[in-house]
Amino acid sequence: MVNICYSLRMSARTLLPVVDVGACRAPLTRDAMTQSQADDLARSLKAIADPARLRLLSIIAASEGQEACVCDLTEPLDIGQPTVSHHLKVLTDAGFLTRSKRGTWAYFTLIPGALASISRLVASP
Amino acid sequence: MVNICYSLRMSARTLLPVVDVGACRAPLTRDAMTQSQADDLARSLKAIADPARLRLLSIIAASEGQEACVCDLTEPLDIGQPTVSHHLKVLTDAGFLTRSKRGTWAYFTLIPGALASISRLVASP
DNA sequence: AGCAAATATTGACCATCGTCGATATTGACA
DNA sequence: TGTCAATATCGACGATGGTCAATATTTGCT
Numbered sequence: 617m618v619n620i621c622y623s624l625r626m627s628a629r630t631l632l633p634v635v636d637v638g639a640c641r642a643p644l645t646r647d648a649m650t651q652s653q654a655d656d657l658a659r660s661l662k663a664i665a666d667p668a669r670l671r672l673l674s675i676i677a678a679s680e681g682q683e684a685c686v687c688d689l690t691e692p693l694d695i696g697q698p699t700v701s702h703h704l705k706v707l708t709d710a711g712f713l714t715r716s717k718r719g720t721w722a723y724f725t726l727i728p729g730a731l732a733s734i735s736r737l738v739a740s741p
Numbered sequence: 742m743v744n745i746c747y748s749l750r751m752s753a754r755t756l757l758p759v760v761d762v763g764a765c766r767a768p769l770t771r772d773a774m775t776q777s778q779a780d781d782l783a784r785s786l787k788a789i790a791d792p793a794r795l796r797l798l799s800i801i802a803a804s805e806g807q808e809a810c811v812c813d814l815t816e817p818l819d820i821g822q823p824t825v826s827h828h829l830k831v832l833t834d835a836g837f838l839t840r841s842k843r844g845t846w847a848y849f850t851l852i853p854g855a856l857a858s859i860s861r862l863v864a865s866p
Numbered sequence: 867a868g869c870a871a872a873t874a875t876t877g878a879c880c881a882t883c884g885t886c887g888a889t890a891t892t893g894a895c896a
Numbered sequence: 897t898g899t900c901a902a903t904a905t906c907g908a909c910g911a912t913g914g915t916c917a918a919t920a921t922t923t924g925c926t
Contacts, residue, residue, distance in 0.1 A: 644795065645802040645856060648817075654792035654799075661795075664863070665786035666884080667779035670769065674779075677770040686903065692773075699885055701904055720893055720902045731770060735864035738789070739856040791914080811873065824915055826874055845872045845923050868926090875920065883912075890905065896898090 644738055660734050663710030668693055669703045673712065673726070682726040689724075768865040785859050788835030793818055794828045798837065798851070807851040814849075 649657070664670060671693055676684045686704065690697050704724055707713045712731065713724045774782070789795060796818055801809045811829065815822050829849055832838045837856065838849045 644799050645851075647799070648803050649796050649799040651792065651796070654795040658790050658792045658795055661786055661790035662883095665783050665790040667776065667783045668884080670779040670783055670786075671774050671776070674769050674772070674774040678773050690903095695884085696886060697903075698887080698905080702884080705904085717892085717903090722903060726770075732864040735860045738863070739860035787913095793914080815873095820914090821916060822873075823875080823917080827914080830874085842873090842922085847873060870925085871923085873920100873922075876918085877916105878918105879914105879916085881913085881915100884910095886907105886909085888906085888908105890903100892901100892903075894899105894901085896900105 645740060657734075657737055660710055661738075663706055663712065664734070666703070668695055668699070669707055672700070672703055673707065673731070676713070676724055676726050677731075682728075683723050686722045686724070768861065769863055770865055782859075782862055785835055786863075788831055788837065789859070791828070793820055793824070794832055797825070797828055798832065798856070801838070801849055801851050802856075807853075808848050811847045811849070 644657070664673070672689055675689060675692060676682060679688075686700065689704070690700050693700065704713065704715070708715055708724070712727055714727055716723050716725065769782070789798070797814055800814060800817060801807060804813075811825065814829070815825050818825065829838065829840070833840055833849070837852055839852055841848050841850065
């Protein structure tokens with residue numbers, strides 16, 4: 617079971633494929649976690665555990681198609697444009713967002729199931 | 742709705758009553774979060790977003806009665822006793838654990854629903 | 867009272883993180 | 897080709913966080 621989890625992680629496209637980790641079915645409340653399981657989940661949670669990134673995620677999630685342009689994300693938060701870009705990169709590297717460029721604009725889209733996966737790992741429904 | 746949430750938080754016993762925050766029903770993926778909502782959720786997530794604390798939580802959660810003595814938590818993790826004590830305090834202050842002392846030993850118990858609350862805020866079921 | 871065991875607190879160190887200003891890159895368009 | 901707008905990257909700074917050694921506190925026991 618754990619081996620399956622790791623082989624899935626190896627072949628994944630993103631740095632931290634939270635969706636695949638979710639397939640491990642090792643919720644926080646079921647059994648004692650191993651060190652590497654705790655490391656992986658902590659890495660994903662750290663990516664979300666920031667007010668600016670949470671607001672970015674929620675704005676994108678509330679947008680139609682769960683997709684938003686960077687230009688629409690810079691003003692609502694009271695932080696500079698480089699900082700927004702940095703947070704979006706963190707969320708993308710963590711496997712919560714994908715980036716697609718159309719013209720000069722960059723659009724970030726929520727990866728379906730990524731948040732639900734983390735949610736399921738924290739507490740089984 | 743938001744006002745109810747804040748009045749609940751004011752009268753709560755713990756510093757960060759995640760259970761009450763969960764009662765706000767403002768999931769990450771439903772609407773754009775306000776700054777203070779993001780601050781609160783980030784604070785709770787930060788408390789969990791650490792490998793050592795995740796392992797502590799999972800050990801306690803897997804124990805009978807979802808309760809464990811500190812003496813049983815010091816050895817499985819490869820960290821010193823003061824560090825374990827520190828992490829347990831962080832989790833307790835964040836509203837995930839309660840502490841009860843029986844004799845010389847300190848027992849930490851999982852607060853029912855606290856993890857589920859956070860989980861629900863990250864992704865609505 | 868005095869000792870021993872379990873746990874908490876303190877103070878310090880190093881690493882990581884969030885933010886910013888400045889600059890680089892990318893792409894559209896005249 | 898040159899310019900402009902949108903976004904990303906870089907380097908730096910202050911703040912926060914995880915860990916430890918040393919010490920304090922609490923509690924049971926003799």
